[in-house]
Amino acid sequence: MAKPPIYLTTPIYYVNDKPHIGHAYTSLATDVLARFKRLDGHEVFFLTGTDEHGQKVEKAAQEAGEDPQAFTDRVSQAFRDLTVTMGFSNDDFIRTTEARHKAACVALWQVLAERGEIYLGDYEGWYAVRDEAFYGPDELTERDGVRYAPSGAPVEWVREPSYFFRLSKWLPELLRRYDLPEGHPERIDIQPESRRNEIRAFIQQGLKDFADRPEKLDLSVSRTSFTWGVKVPGDPAHVMYVWLDALTNYITAVGYPDTHHPRWKFWPADVHFVGKDIVRFHTIYWPAFLMAAGIAPPRRVFAHGWWTNEGQKISKSLGNVIDPVALVAEYGLDPVRYFLLREVPFGQDGDFSRKALVNRLNGELADALGNLANRTLSLIQRNCEGRLPADAARSVEDAALFASVDGVVDTLRKHLDQQHFHSALEAIFASVREANAYITRQAPWALRKTDPARMAAVLRHLHTALRCYATALQPFMPGTMAALLDQLGVPRDARHFAALDDPLPEGTPLPPPSPLFRKIELPA
Structure with a gap:
């Protein structure tokens, strides 16, 4: 309908x-x-x-x-x-x-x-x-x-x-x-x-x-x-x-x-x-x-x-008006888009802080999501000839990961229908944290010698999770998530939510991964 x-x-x-x-x-x-x-x-x-x-x-x-x-x-x-x-x-x-x-x-x-x-x-x-x-x-x-x-x-x-x-x-x-x-x-x-x-x-x-x-x-x-x-x-x-x-x-x-x-x-x-x-x-x-x-x-x-700037009310007389064009030039478009809706519950006043922006960029975007994507896709390149492993049955060991992944889109619908943008992002990144714990627990780099079939299944499950995150995060970070979906081998016509029900075919060639986010050092 x-x-x-x-x-x-x-x-x-x-x-x-x-x-x-x-x-x-x-x-x-x-x-x-x-x-x-x-x-x-x-x-x-x-x-x-x-x-x-x-x-x-x-x-x-x-x-x-x-x-x-x-x-x-x-x-x-x-x-x-x-x-x-x-x-x-x-x-x-x-x-x-x-x-x-x-x-x-x-x-x-x-x-x-x-x-x-x-x-x-x-x-x-x-x-x-x-x-x-x-x-x-x-x-x-x-x-x-x-x-x-x-x-x-x-x-x-x-x-x-x-x-x-x-x-x-x-x-x-x-x-x-x-x-x-x-x-x-x-x-x-x-x-x-x-x-x-x-x-x-x-x-x-x-x-x-x-x-x-x-x-x-x-x-x-x-x-x-x-x-x-x-x-x-x-x-x-x-x-x-x-x-x-x-x-x-x-x-x-x-x-x-x-x-x-x-x-x-x-x-x-x-x-x-x-x-x-x-x-x-x-x-x-x-x-x-x-x-x-x-x-x-x-x-x-x-x-x-309303936003304040480093704890101060924003005003032309104080000279602390935040220029969004300059902000994008300094930190990149998608990190700025992400930060503005992640940092403060929409509807409440918030304080703009460059330190907070950099911490979100380095911690959640680069370390949590970016590192998860790079580790997973690099392992597929090295151990699966750069091709997507077959879709695999889920075991008990996979339950916690998919408990968070499977509900992401429905959770987003609930939050975004109420304009609770920060809650939507928190739900996605709670699942990203679970995926990082999963890759550490399963250690697919070690499974290659002991259980290569299980290694392939783990990498396929991580790819499935990453595809879900990249699809769901497109509204917030369209450019970066388009790049991640490219790296995941997702066709342009399969980047909407209904397409998540259709697994990508085994053997889909994946390009070598490249970093999604540039970490920024805070001044001492």
């Missing part, structure tokens, strides 16, 4: 600055899940791109002495280049300055207006240009006469005519959908659980505070104080609120407003991957816009944590 299509998205990245480690991290998680689902037989659509409108971009372009379109063209390209540097397998790269996206925004606005979900009024409140968001007085702090949003951005009092979206109308329905049981088709799943609790509490407090005036919870969705954005249809003095514009990208890319488009089968999105700073927009505003327009909301929003 055909497996359902899968739609995975990164946030579209704001083009007021160049890419950093946070952008690479979010996209990497999305890429790994996309690659995994493809190997597991799903048709996948993986979207990333750039968010290019709004007051903040207009201001950054002015400071750079550029026209906003020229500025966004230049900075957007840096994000497109990052997808190549990091080996991401995205199926589309969307820009909000594209004609297809502007058409989708206009169409969504018109549907919302026709349904009575948008009305014209006046707005005043505390506004943070950096966040493109308004904040309530109780959310602000004050230092030296300046008020600041929870994000640390300064706010100013703004009053202007504005169109409003009837957000208050949809808040009870959002709470209902958050609380539906797992697997319910209408459930909006927010992960990790701490973010779900945070969003629920935020809505409940708002409904309580404004029970007598629910319109206070409605959302301003247009601006007249700047011009860099999508014009409101029928009222060009207004541009659409940047978040209404930006969030619409997720349906633009699958064909909206053409719901007969071949890509529309992917909607609703299975997972929107976001940073925790934008979870409110994706779990409150976005599903409310969609439900108001008669469109199904996304199934899940997963908000990951």
Whole structure:
């Protein structure tokens, strides 16, 4: 039976600055899940791109002495280049300055207006240009006469005519959908659980505070104080609120407003991957816009944590922003990809440490996996004429190895369906450790003289284990695992999970092995 299509998205990245480690991290998680689902037989659509409108971009372009379109063209390209540097397998790269996206925004606005979900009024409140968001007085702090949003951005009092979206109308329905049981088709799943609790509490407090005036919870969705954005249809003095514009990208890319488009089968999105700073927009505003327009909301929003650098908060003023391009140049692409998802449970904050990266590279990748592969394949070269031994029956001595190997793919499905990337990697490397213990116990180099048939069986079992690890680790380290699968003699069309049930034929020629990972010495 055909497996359902899968739609995975990164946030579209704001083009007021160049890419950093946070952008690479979010996209990497999305890429790994996309690659995994493809190997597991799903048709996948993986979207990333750039968010290019709004007051903040207009201001950054002015400071750079550029026209906003020229500025966004230049900075957007840096994000497109990052997808190549990091080996991401995205199926589309969307820009909000594209004609297809502007058409989708206009169409969504018109549907919302026709349904009575948008009305014209006046707005005043505390506004943070950096966040493109308004904040309530109780959310602000004050230092030296300046008020600041929870994000640390300064706010100013703004009053202007504005169109409003009837957000208050949809808040009870959002709470209902958050609380539906797992697997319910209408459930909006927010992960990790701490973010779900945070969003629920935020809505409940708002409904309580404004029970007598629910319109206070409605959302301003247009601006007249700047011009860099999508014009409101029928009222060009207004541009659409940047978040209404930006969030619409997720349906633009699958064909909206053409719901007969071949890509529309992917909607609703299975997972929107976001940073925790934008979870409110994706779990409150976005599903409310969609439900108001008669469109199904996304199934899940997963908000990951933030990185620090060697224990320090990352900031441009401290000069400790981590450049993912430089990191890949120094340590190699696949070790960086591996480390970012291995070191910290996805959803929690984590600290980036070069020492920790090198320890993972040297210990788990080079010593555990790389050494296991080199020892096994070298023994096959020397003792089996470089050809794969026959598939052999399993003995009692092999039970512990296969107890860990046979369940690897099912374990990965369980963990990756919950976006528990570190747990998936830990499960694989627990099996790698068992395989290293197995080769030491069985000592195939000694069996050549005492029991050559058993030696061949042991080497075949180790090859089977390595094939499983290499196949399962492809989403995390695609380049290195392709090299390992080449060394294992696995054909290109047999590198998906279902193919693991088909043993390679006896006598398959194997090329001489070569090291998979380069160990790095830490400075004294």
